[in-house]
Structures are given as C-alpha cells and as structure tokens.
Amino acid sequence: DRWVYLWADGIYSGLRAEDTKLCALVIIGVNERGQKHFLAIEDGVRESTQSWREVLLDLKARGMNTPKLAVGDGAMGFWSALDEVYGATRQQRCWMHKTANVLNTAPKSVQAKMKQALHDIWQAATRNEAEAAFEKFERMYEPKYPKAVQCLHKDRDELMAFYDFPAKHWQSLRTTNPIESTFGTIRHRTKRSKGCLSRDGMLHMIYKLGECAQKKWRKQRGFNYLAKVVQGVKFKDGEEVITADQKVA
DSSP, rough: OOOOEEEEEEEEEESSSTTTHHHHHHHHETTTTTEEEEEEEEEETTTHHHHHHHHHHHHHHHHOOOEEEEOOOOOOHHHHHHHHHOSSSEEEEOOOHHHHHTTTTSOHHHHHHHHHHHHHHHHHHHHHHHHHHHHHHHHHTTTTHHHHHHHHHTHHHSSGGGGGOOGGGGHHHHHSHHHHHHHHHHHHHHHEEEOOHHHHHHHHHHHHHHHHHHOOOOOOTTTHHHHHHHHHHTTTTTTTOOHHHHHHO
C-alpha cells in the first residue's frame, strides 16, 4: 500500500502501579484507495523523540513509503523524529489541540470570543482569507494576551498546510480526530479498568479495541482525489491547479 496521510498522537491510560500511566504512541494511515488502518500502537516513554523515532524507523523497515502529510499536535518529539526519518513529509498541526492550548493562556472571560476568532482562521475558504483572520487575531489579542498570540504564531505555517490539499480532505486533515474519536471509547474502557491491568495487559487491550474499531471505519471522504495527491498534482485552496498544458489539451 502507498500511504498518503498519517495521523499521530500519544494516548495516555492509567495503570495499577501507583497511578502511573501508559503512553501508547498511535499512528493511523490512509492509503491511496481511501482505506484507514492502524499502522502503529506502541508503548512509548512519554512522547519523546527517541520513542517516536523507533516507531517511524520500524514503519520504514516494514516498507512504508514517504507519506504526503502528517497530522499531529504540537508535541515536539514526533515532529523531530519525522524530520529525521521522513523529512519530505509535510506537517499539519491539529487545530483542535492548538485551540485548546491557545485558550489555556487566556482568562475564561475572553475564551469564547477568542475561540470564535480561531475558528475564523481555519474555517476560511482560502489561505489568503485565513492569513487575514490570523493577522486580525494577532492585532486583537497581542496587547493583552501575548502568550496566546505566541502560542498560535509559532506553528503558523504548519497550521495552514491543509490548504495545499483537496478541499474534500480538509475535514480530516485539520485535526487528529481520526485518532481522538476512535480512542474516546478506548479511554472509557481503560479508565474503568484502571487498577486491574499491567502495562502489557493495557497495551493488549488498547490494541484489541483499536482492531475492532478499525473494522467500522469508512473510507476517506473524497478518496478519489488521493491518487492525484500521490501523483504530485498541485492543489491551491483545495482546488486542483490546472497547468497551461492541461488548458491547451
């Protein structure tokens, strides 16, 4: 299979030994036919670069090609490892995680208004409109809440990467929801099992629950565009870029 997109996240679950936590490093991929599969569910040391490097090197050893885009939160360990192992893969930061991180730097009294301003960025129809909304956010909140602006600004380019891919895929590419939605049920089960499982037992439960969830997944929305992404067709603001040669033909 040729893998087009990856979603990566660290999933934490409680264990019986003194409330310690298992960090499962999870990667989901979608192939050029639109089928989603778990590519890795591995025990990691928090979300360190070394742990993610081992996961990615294992995938590479198993023959995984260079994906076109990887989606994840701001955890530096994954991105540093990705740069080393799959340096040509584009990076997209998760807007769900970024929104939560930005709001955490501001008082509750302004969070609702700030959240809407963030939505105006990633829900914009074009990159230019998103950039304008981004700059408006900075002008509005830089004077009183510089930490919020700094948190948003540091990943500016990576937050906008989805505009270079088909619009049909944007819903999936803007967040790590493909992992979060699947692990909502898994988190519920593992919380109820807290205090009853060893590390190996917890990892085995996560794997089996994930395997069951995978069987119910639908194909990637707009999967017919995936072949074009693999072929290197350019997209701007979600639309295919028609070259001069194609217009003549």
